[in-house]
Amino acid sequence: MRGLVQRVSWANVDSDGVRVGEIGPGVCVLVGVTHDDKTADAVKLATKIAGLRIFDDEEGVMNRSLLDTGGAALVVSQFTLYGDAKKGRRPSYIDAARPETAEPLVNQVVAELRTLGVAVETGRFRTDMDVSLCNDGPVTLMLEV
Numbered sequence: 001m002r003g004l005v006q007r008v009s010w011a012n013v014d015s016d017g018v019r020v021g022e023i024g025p026g027v028c029v030l031v032g033v034t035h036d037d038k039t040a041d042a043v044k045l046a047t048k049i050a051g052l053r054i055f056d057d058e059e060g061v062m063n064r065s066l067l068d069t070g071g072a073a074l075v076v077s078q079f080t081l082y083g084d085a086k087k088g089r090r091p092s093y094i095d096a097a098r099p100e101t102a103e104p105l106v107n108q109v110v111a112e113l114r115t116l117g118v119a120v121e122t123g124r125f126r127t128d129m130d131v132s133l134c135n136d137g138p139v140t141l142m143l144e145v
Helices: 039-051 099-115
Strands: 002-015 018-023 026-032 062-064 072-077 119-122 129-144
Touching: 002 039, 002 072, 018 072, 018 119, 026 039, 026 099, 039 099, 039 129, 072 099, 072 129, 099 119
Parallel strands: 026 072, 072 119
Antiparallel strands: 002 018, 002 026, 002 129
16 A cells, blocks of 8 residues: 655645635645555554654654644555556556545545544545646655555
């Protein structure tokens, strides 16, 4: 399971022209699922996201987490995180899990973040979405569990 985490001042996601998720300061997380991912991976990724120390403390050092700052998370499913473009110019998505496998695991990441106390908004699974954000820093990290 992969999570592309971007520290944001704000982020939102629209589906079919309708705003379905919006946050202020926090993180926008694109989540990709592969074939052998399990519930334990979703829990581990959510725990890592919630505790990731990427927010400034009083001295300007990245030493605070979402849990420390009360920031929110916008979680969007992103199967293309498992795209492979090593051969040719057309990416292969063979490593991405099928939607029926991926959706419950992305939902588990969301549920676990909420259990940990993080306010979470989401996109809509299996739709074309427009994601907008203001990357703060910029700070962007790829997590893999």
